[in-house]
Amino acid sequence: xxxxxxxxxxxxxxxxxxxxxxxxxxxxxxxxxxxxxxxxxxxxxxxxxxxxxxxxxxxxxxxxxxxxxxxxxxxxxxxxxxxxxxxxxxxxxxxxxxxxxxxxxxxxxxxxxxxxxxxxxxxxxxxxxxxxxxxxxxxxxxxxxxxxxxxxxxxxxxxxxxxxxxxxxxxxxxxxxxxxxxxxxxxxxxxxxxxxxxxxxxxxxxxxxxxxxxxxxxxxxxxxxxxxxxxxxxxxxxxxxxxxxxxxxxxxxxxxxxxxxxxxxxxxxxxxxxxxxxxxxxxxxxxxxxxxxxxxxxxxxxxxxxxxxxxxxxxxxxxxxxxxxx
Amino acid sequence: xxxxxxxxxxxxxxxxxxxxxxxxxxxxxxxxxxxxxxxxxxxxxxxxxxxxxxxxxxxxxxxxxxxxxxxxxxxxxxxxxxxxxxxxxxxxxxxxxxxxxxxxxxxxxxxxxxxxxxxxxxxxxxxxxxxxxxxxxxxxxxxxxxxxxxxxxxxxxxxxxxxxxxxxxxxxxxxxxxxxxxxxxxxxxxxxx
Numbered sequence: 001x002x003x004x005x006x007x008x009x010x011x012x013x014x015x016x017x018x019x020x021x022x023x024x025x026x027x028x029x030x031x032x033x034x035x036x037x038x039x040x041x042x043x044x045x046x047x048x049x050x051x052x053x054x055x056x057x058x059x060x061x062x063x064x065x066x067x068x069x070x071x072x073x074x075x076x077x078x079x080x081x082x083x084x085x086x087x088x089x090x091x092x093x094x095x096x097x098x099x100x101x102x103x104x105x106x107x108x109x110x111x112x113x114x115x116x117x118x119x120x121x122x123x124x125x126x127x128x129x130x131x132x133x134x135x136x137x138x139x140x141x142x143x144x145x146x147x148x149x150x151x152x153x154x155x156x157x158x159x160x161x162x163x164x165x166x167x168x169x170x171x172x173x174x175x176x177x178x179x180x181x182x183x184x185x186x187x188x189x190x191x192x193x194x195x196x197x198x199x200x201x202x203x204x205x206x207x208x209x210x211x212x213x214x215x216x217x218x219x220x221x222x223x224x225x226x227x228x229x230x231x232x233x234x235x236x237x238x239x240x241x242x243x244x245x246x247x248x249x250x251x252x253x254x255x256x257x258x259x260x261x262x263x264x265x266x267x268x269x270x271x272x273x274x275x276x277x278x279x280x281x282x283x284x285x286x287x288x289x290x291x292x293x294x295x296x297x298x299x300x301x302x303x304x305x306x307x308x309x310x311x312x313x314x315x316x317x318x319x320x321x322x323x324x325x326x
Numbered sequence: 327x328x329x330x331x332x333x334x335x336x337x338x339x340x341x342x343x344x345x346x347x348x349x350x351x352x353x354x355x356x357x358x359x360x361x362x363x364x365x366x367x368x369x370x371x372x373x374x375x376x377x378x379x380x381x382x383x384x385x386x387x388x389x390x391x392x393x394x395x396x397x398x399x400x401x402x403x404x405x406x407x408x409x410x411x412x413x414x415x416x417x418x419x420x421x422x423x424x425x426x427x428x429x430x431x432x433x434x435x436x437x438x439x440x441x442x443x444x445x446x447x448x449x450x451x452x453x454x455x456x457x458x459x460x461x462x463x464x465x466x467x468x469x470x471x472x473x474x475x476x477x478x479x480x481x482x483x484x485x486x487x488x489x490x491x492x493x494x495x496x497x498x499x500x501x502x503x504x505x506x507x508x509x510x511x512x513x514x515x516x517x518x519x
Contacts, residue, residue: 184481187489190485195492208466208469212468218492218495219472223400225403226396226400228510229403230395232509233385
């Protein structure tokens with residue numbers, strides 16, 4: 001793998017190869033990630049060993065024992081992902097962090113996603129999937145790009161570099177603020193998708209206006225509909241009662257399903273009444289009329305009310321046929 | 327027989343669940359913040375079917391209030407909607423529990439305002455400069471009043487509730503439109519046939 005190759009180049013052939021081999025046997029995957037999956041002392045031994053073997057000048061990056069991510073604040077770990085370029089925003093649990101580190105992209109990925117595929121191969125993908133801070137200023141992106149490329153070369157080092165993102169306060173308050181704004185923006189996006197005609201509008205106030213108007217219009221529609229339903233309502237009991245009166249007849253006739261169309265009359269009819277209740281595709285007046293004609297209906301009350309498949313049509317027709325033939 | 331019992335029982339059950347929900351929700355004030363209100367479920371057909379069936383049952387039980395039957399039906403529809411929401415969202419809980427308490431609180435507010443006004447007549451004559459909240463916050467307040475039970479909710483939660491509420495309302499409208507057409511056409515067919 002790239003990282004292991006680079007490391008072996010920088011840290012001297014032997015040590016690097018040993019590390020490389022060891023880790024390959026261990027995890028068979030990303031070597032550096034695997035290194036940090038090891039318990040701290042084992043990895044320490046490895047690195048210390050390698051540092052002993054390696055001449056100082058080539059591997060002067062190992063002066064101290066490497067700081068393992070477990071020692072580091074989780075927030076600072078997550079903040080690594082901000083080095084990525086993806087403008088995606090998602091909510092981020094605000095944590096304190098003095099500076100962000102860039103080196104530990106892959107090991108942190110492994111820590112946070114221990115079962116995922118090697119993080120190093122897809123740093124960006126993992127960055128997108130895990131929580132990250134948003135990048136406020138676009139001007140930062142270019143600077144971050146350069147930093148990211150710098151990161152790639154420095155990722156091989158186990159030494160932790162901690163750096164502040166350019167132009168962004170790493171104050172805990174601003175982090176919290178940013179997280180809060182993330183949440184709000186995400187939810188506003190959902191709302192914008194929901195409310196028609198809000199996609200093009202930018203600016204919270206106008207979008208809020210639209211949302212309010214939409215909710216009000218929906219509520220007014222409900223009012224109108226309830227008025228209409230109230231007008232119809234006196235007849236509700238009548239319709240339902242006449243259908244329910246036919247129950248006793250329907251029980252016997254419901255043996256038709258096997259013949260006609262099992263889709264409409266499920267086996268466990270009484271049990272599944274409410275799930276199979278409505279096959280509402282559209283409103284078909286003729287079907288309704290036909291059902292009323294057959295008052296000794298072969299359709300159970302719930303089904304009768306609200307089955308409007310075209311198959312319901314054909315089923316009713318079939319049933320008529322059957323009855324007539326009998 | 328058996329089917330009729332299954333018809334009537336769920337109706338009673340739904341009433342009972344409503345009652346129990348009301349009582350439960352009054353006791354349980356602190357609830358875990360559920361962050362996942364998936365509003366795509368409101369668009370599914372099954373939800374609409376469930377809602378329609380429950381609405382039908384409830385409509386049969388509606389007490390005909392002579393002054394405004396549409397209001398009664400509207401409230402029934404809202405209650406059934408809240409039941410269908412299974413109480414996962416704040417507005418649904420507020421609908422189920424809040425009709426009474428909301429009215430009480432409104433009456434209390436009126437009483438308070440009446441007291442204040444009676445005491446401060448002199449002051450009210452002077453031009454009182456109202457503190458204009460920033461426009462955004464005013465709108466947030468308006469939205470909070472629209473969605474039931476979300477008046478003093480922090481903004482992101484309010485947004486979440488609003489998305490759920492909008493989806494639910496749309497489903498309610500679809501279901502009620504369908505039912506109205508169904509029942510009205512069925513009624514006319516009866517008259518004809």
